[in-house]
Amino acid sequence: MKIGIAGSFDSCDALITVIENDKLEIEIESIVENQFKDEIEKVIRTTLQALDLNKVKVICKDKGALNYTIRARLLSAIARMSDDNA
Amino acid sequence: MIMRRSLLFIPASKPAMLQNAEIFGADSIIFDLEDSVSVDEKDSARILLSQFLISFNLDKVEVCVRVNDLHSPFFVDDLNAMINKKVDTIVLPKANVRDVEFLDKFLLKMELERNILKTINIIPIIETCEAVNQINEIVKINRVNGLLLGGEDLTNDLEVSRTIDGWEIFYPRTKIAYACKARGIDAIDTPYINTLDEEGLILDTKKAKSLGLNAKCAIHPNQVSVINEILSPSIEEIEYASRVMIAVEKSNDKGVFSLDGKMIDKPIINKAKKVLEKAKKFGLKVGAKDEK
Known part of the structure; x- marks a missing residue:
């Protein structure tokens, strides 16, 4: 199973894990979940669509990251996906 | 003439620091991909x-990126990620003549390939004894618009300790100042590494200024205002320069005249022009208090 992790639990950051999956699943935990969960999910979906990735599970643990950070951490986690990390 | 006072290092791996980059008041931000980023975070720092830079327009500051040195495994990836129209300057660690010439050509090639219409500048970091001996050659290379002294690595290379007095870096500071002033580019001092010692920072910055360096790096936002204040023209200097220029206008193009009983000639007039140019660049109030 391929897995990639990027980011941190620091303020304004997010820890994102991407796991090979048989369908698209997105889990979001955020300190601003009530206000921004939909926005975070939109950023994740848009980024995955641009890469034509639809068979992954994305777990996002957000500590108040802006959109660019969510996107960057997701891209890094995807780039880090490899069997070695399984 | 390039005129910076403060260049603030910000780790490229820290979102909380990145998104506040513009508010600290530095003339330039050096986004760091080198020493402040651990080896296993180089890839994610580059992407972050x-x-x-794609998401924000930093109009108030010069955008510099310190890449990893040319002989590291990260150099090419750093440049591939960072050469774009949002980046003004590449800061090159462990620089020597050969590496800066290589970077100059590499940047030209990438600017053409990526249709970047501006010229991306280079600030080499002088942090080896070899580089100190090559300063006069490095400073002549295209795109180099400032030299930055890297005091910590340089003193390691020299096998001496850093001291409060800074005598161990007197020679490279002076050599950088003369070489840069001769080319009309920025002479940038090494950072003061004790971020809790404001008095030490003040003394160190004043010493660098007295040797001819016109800019200094900061490694913490709280160092920026101190550096800016010391490396800006003082109110007294601006007022005097303004009075000199008013007197020049009134002198009907006489080469030499007197002001307050002192002879005013070309060097003093040129110095006054530079003071006023700096004051305008840094947004300081220009004008004579007492226009006699």
Whole structure:
């Protein structure tokens, strides 16, 4: 199973894990979940669509990251996906 | 003439620092991909900084990126990620003549390939004894618009300790100042590494200024205002320069005249022009208090 992790639990950051999956699943935990969960999910979906990735599970643990950070951490986690990390 | 006072290092791996980069008052931000980023975070720092620069327009500061040195395994990836129209300057660690010439050509090639219409500048970091001996050659290379002294690595290379007095870096400071002033580019001092010692920072910055360096790096936002204040023209200097220029206008193009009983000639007039140019660049109030 391929897995990639990027980011941190620091303020304004997010820890994102991407796991090979048989369908698209997105889990979001955020300190601003009530206000921004939909926005975070939109950023994740848009980024995955641009890469034509639809068979992954994305777990996002957000500590108040802006959109660019969510996107960057997701891209890094995807780039880090490899069997070695399984 | 390039005129910076403060260049603030910000780790490219820290979102909380990146998104506040512009508010600290530095003339330039050096987004760091080198020493402040651990080896296993180089890839994600590159992506984070790229996404940050795509998302925000930093109009108030010069955008510099310190890449990893040319002989590291990260250099090419750093440049591939960072050469774009949002980046003004590449800061090159462990620089020597050969590496800066290589970077100059590499940047030209990438600017053409990526249709970047501006010229991306280079600030080499002088942090080896070899580089100190090559300063006069490095300073002549295209795109180099400032030299930055890297005091910590340089004194390691020299096998001496850093001291409060800074005598161990007197020679490279002076050599950088003369070489840069001769080319009309920025002479940038090494950072003061004790971020809790404001008095030490003040003394160190004043010493660098007295040797001819016109800019200094900061490694913490709280160092920026101190550096800016010391490396800006003082109110007294601006007022005097303004009075000199008013007197020049009134002198009907006489080469030499007197002001307050002192002879005013070309060097003093040129100095006054530079003071006023700096004051305008840094947004300081220009004008004579007492226009006699």
